[in-house]
Amino acid sequence: MIGLYVLIVGSLYVLQRPMIFQAGMSPVPPVLNSVPGFQEVSHRTEDGLDLRALYRPAAPGALTLVYFHGNADGLSGSLRVTERLAAKGYGLLLVGYRGYDRNPGSPSEEGLYADGRSALRWLSEHGVPGSGTVLVGNSLGSGPATEMAATHPVAGLVLISGYTSLPDVAASTYPFVPVRLLMRDRFDNIGKFSQVMAPILILHGTADRTIPYDHAVRLAGAAGNRTRLVPFEGIGHELAGSPMVSPAIDRWLSFLAR
Template identity: 45%
Template sequence: MSLRVARLRRVLAGAVLGLGLAYGITVGGLYAAQRSLVFPAPAGFAELPPGYDRITFDSAGGLALAAAWRPPASGKPTVLFFHGNGDSWAGGARAMQALADTGYGVMLPEYRGYGTNPGQPGEQEFYRDGHAALDWLGAQGIRADRVVLVGNSIGSGTATQLAAERRVAALILVSPFASLPDLVAEKFPWLPGRWLVRDRFDNAAKLGRVSAPVLVLHGTADTMIPAAHARRLARAQPRARLVLVPDADHDLAYLPRAQQAEAEWLAQVVR
């Protein structure tokens, strides 16, 4: 009996060791490959949206990055829009259609490493590029306090960072997360997500430092980023207005009702 028990213990120990090794390899592989998973950059040329001009702006590292641009009508503010991780300026133009139709200027900077842009995407890189886009607008005579920052999904990270560091007209977050590690930990509870993720995009920690008016829009049927993240962000910034859109999913930014909510709110807070 003792011999059988000893053999069983060896088998179990070997199984546990094998599972632990497999788990470690999986975690290590995900850690190494996370940037390609977080930033699935569409490659190649993206057609310029109708009504926009292609411009370039200089960013950190000597990179010249492309953006789509349409100037504002006289007296109108300008929107600086940051799209989701799998999108492009084409999606940004769709998401900003209602505001563009009312005369808002719109700048759609493309991320480094996306489309034909040089460089590699990353959190700090996105922040530097966002500041560079704001500086480009400043060079066109558009002050930061006449700029509305809009961030969709992962774009909420760059928009929140800029709003915490620059005095802007307003901040709109669409389908945002509280932080990327929190989202990963929720989606993959078997992973050490809060340790694994290098790009943090900790919106909840920064939103309280934003002095501009804040609108948080989220769909109640969003399964990619649950609406609980929007509620947490609203708690982090008590002056923020939270709008939960019934039955809307993660494509909320492209829906007319979401764009109407943005336009109506901006009419109240930005003159």
């Protein structure tokens, strides 16, 4: 029995990244420059990867949103989630991760952070300052979005179905495994919230079983009066695809711009 347990734990340790980063399940990326209003762009990471992203310039005076997608997703899903925000005139940079969307490289915590830094650098080089940038992270994407907000001056941070940390998520899924000791990719969002100087909007479904609503409550408590928490009653982890999300973000951004 002990030997079987050791085998299971060892297998989870070795296979943790393929289990965490479901890059192979992401949808087929959109055809090059086929999306009206968007252009495909490429940004090079500090470790030499050229990653594809989709960019739509903002209407005059509007903010630019940098969207970090969830797991088993990609640029196609990012387009669907943000289409109502695009119609409002917001600029959009839809970030593609290493290993996803047929991008080179293999995903990891530090890798996704490097991808985020590269995307923000590309924006800055193309005339979009941090003061005009709002970061939006969905599920897995809440990790790189929070890291970027903690290390870059930005106008705001929006988390959709975000987590306190990846070990907290794993601990509820694998209560019999010492995941807090074993996990290499931690995405400690709650530990970084004290470093985020920008206002924060947290959107979370109360029926989320993948990342329970309690994560949102704890995140909001860690950030104090800089944060607004909006619960969505009865909605699960599919929240980002709900038609109620974009209006909630739009209302908050309108208040932010006053």
